[in-house]
Amino acid sequence: MRVYYSSASPFAAKVRMAAEYCDLEIESVAVDTAAEPADLIAANPLGKIPALVLDDGTALYDSRAICDYFDKATGGQLLPATLDAWTKVKLIEATADGIGDALILSLYEERYRPADKRHQPWVDMQMRKADRGLAALETLLADLPEDLTTADFALAGLLGWMSFRFKGKLEAERPALASWLAAFPERFPAFAELGPRPA
Numbered sequence: 194m195r196v197y198y199s200s201a202s203p204f205a206a207k208v209r210m211a212a213e214y215c216d217l218e219i220e221s222v223a224v225d226t227a228a229e230p231a232d233l234i235a236a237n238p239l240g241k242i243p244a245l246v247l248d249d250g251t252a253l254y255d256s257r258a259i260c261d262y263f264d265k266a267t268g269g270q271l272l273p274a275t276l277d278a279w280t281k282v283k284l285i286e287a288t289a290d291g292i293g294d295a296l297i298l299s300l301y302e303e304r305y306r307p308a309d310k311r312h313q314p315w316v317d318m319q320m321r322k323a324d325r326g327l328a329a330l331e332t333l334l335a336d337l338p339e340d341l342t343t344a345d346f347a348l349a350g351l352l353g354w355m356s357f358r359f360k361g362k363l364e365a366e367r368p369a370l371a372s373w374l375a376a377f378p379e380r381f382p383a384f385a386e387l388g389p390r391p392a
């Protein structure tokens with residue numbers, strides 16, 4: 194299996210950590226999404242990472258679909274079996290991923306738009322989404338099962354990425370999330386190698 198990724202991406206870190214946890218061997222290929230490389234586009238017409246290519250050439254993208262694939266391929270290593278626990282995990286994962294989407298959109302406004310074309314109210318709205326999501330996550334942490342799940346890898350991807358893209362925000366505003374992140378490498382030592390880091 195091959196995964197297209199960049200070292201800074203919270204979503205790519207999520208799937209690379211999940212693959213490691215499931216003991217799945219994947220080849221990681223670093224790409225620059227802004228350059229729209231042909232091999233990434235062939236795997237994912239949306240040009241986003243992470244994108245996975247299976248050994249038979251089948252492509253799969255979106256971190257949730259990829260993690261669900263890993264879970265199914267390994268007999269349920271990433272998601273709880275009971276409906277109640279599964280629902281809680283999926284809600285946390287969706288919240289973490291949605292915060293990532295909102296924060297990335299706010300960063301792209303700066304990265305890809307000329308200064309005179311930026312619309313601050315829209316950025317502010319994305320930040321409000323992220324802030325509400327982070328507040329919800331602090332409460333939802335209590336619902337995480339003991340064993341690691343896709344929700345833990347989504348959280349570790351998001352919070353690890355925020356620790357350098359939004360430096361100091363978690364410590365100042367969401368200390369429970371900052372503590373959760375600080376404790377994560379002990380629970381999953383491969384975070385040091387596979388967690389998000391500045392490109």
Ligand SMILES: N[C@@H](CCC(=O)N[C@@H](CS)C(=O)NCC(=O)O)C(=O)O
Nearest residue numbers: 202203204226241242243255256257
């Ligand atoms: N919902 C997607 C989000 C993926 C995503 O937004 N990836 C970003 C990098 S962190 C990307 O590829 N951005 C390039 C683009 O949007 O063109 C997932 O969970 O995989």
